[in-house]
Amino acid sequence: MTINNKAMITSVVGILLLIFGISFSIMWLVNKSNNIVQTKPIEETKHTSTEVVEESQTSQPNQDPSLKEQEKKINDLMKSMSLEEKVGQLFLARVPIEAQQESLQEYHLGGYLLFGRDMENETPNSLKEKIYSYQEVSKIPLFITSDEEGGTVSRLSGGNGLVTKPFKSPMEIYQEAGLTGIRSDIQQKSAVLRSYGIQVGLFPDADVATDPEAFIYDRTIGVDAEKTSEYVKASVEALKKQQIASTLKHFPGYGDNRDSHVEIVYDTRSLETLRGNDFLPFKAGIAAGTDSIMVSHNIVTSIDDTMPASISQPVHDLLRNELGFQGVIMTDDMDMAGLADFITQEEAGLAALKSGNDLILSSSFQVQIPYVIQAIEQGSYSEEALNQSVYRVLKMKSDLGLLNH
DSSP states (O other): OOHHHHHHHHHHHHHHHHHHHHHHHHHHHHHHHHHHHHHHHHHHHHHHHHHHHHHHHHHHHHHOHHHHHHHHHHHHHHHTOOHHHHHHHTEEEEOOSSOHHHHHHHHTOSEEEEOGGGTTTOOHHHHHHHHHHHHHTOSSOOEEEEOEEETTEETGGGSSSSSSSOOOOHHHHHHHHHHHHHHHHHHHHHHHHHHHTOOBOOOOBOOOOOOTTSTTGGGSOSSOHHHHHHHHHHHHHHHHHHTOBOEEEEETOOTTOOOTTTSOOEEOOOHHHIIIIIHHHHHHHHHTTOSEEEEOOOEETTTOSSSOGGGOHHHHHIIIIISOOOSEEEESOTTSHHHHTTSOHHHHHHHHHHHTOSBEEESOHHHHHHHHHHHHHHTSSOHHHHHHHHHHHHHHHHHTTGGGO
């Protein structure tokens, strides 16, 4: 090989090595650049997540000092309560004919539910004195409740001069003066309830019924779900201003079904129908800050085809998880045939609590309360679940100003 050929080969090899070196350098730089681009969002995401965690851990105490103080006050009260006192708080009892004060003390009841017989022989002064006597013997202030929807459902209106004029039905008021009339009526009615020491009027009715033949129709405002939702929202807001508890009823929605006061009722509507219609007023009331929701005794087959809604866990899970309600859930009157013909009264109170209720409307508390206490002692109903319900009941009392007394 000549010297010229050797020089040529050496030059070619040098050029190839130079090209390879330049290519390798370019690839290395590109790869480093890609790593930087890929790494940066990950680092930013980690930083953001940390901030969210830290914010979630510190935001609640900073939201409202009064809420933190309320929570502490309720927890301190619960720590001082016996098991019997906690269980008693979950019972809103029909006033017994005899031993009324003694029953409050023996069973540590959460409240009394007034019926017609508790009003019929009372004057305004005597009714006030009677209610005061109940509160006086109670360690924890009571809910004093009365069905005061208006129209056909008003215990005070059936008394002897307990109100100046009988409370009109919401349908009549709505037809006469719309939501303005509803707000005005609630303001006037609330003043009457407060004057007697009644904090819970068990209204508004959030049922949607447009068929005049339906059992519940006269207790609704007789319009579609959208307008009923507006009525419920206005009612909850007006009651909140008056510091009278709002109670939406009768979840999951009565519709055009028969009367569960006198028979077991099967509601065969689809869940899609309920979601698109009957749930809407309840959602509106929850968004407006309702204090409590009453569950019916109807068997709603699309949610639970075996149990009345009042003792159905799927119904209560839906109300908590899908509709997001965190307040007090209560049963309808446990003596109604829709439930009483289905389960014994002794078992019914425990079944209602296990399904997710916080407050039992009871005429048979004397047998139901010992049954619940026994279930807790035997481990078939958890004290954790009990405490959650007691907390909700006490928070509702606190929101109404009862625990300040």
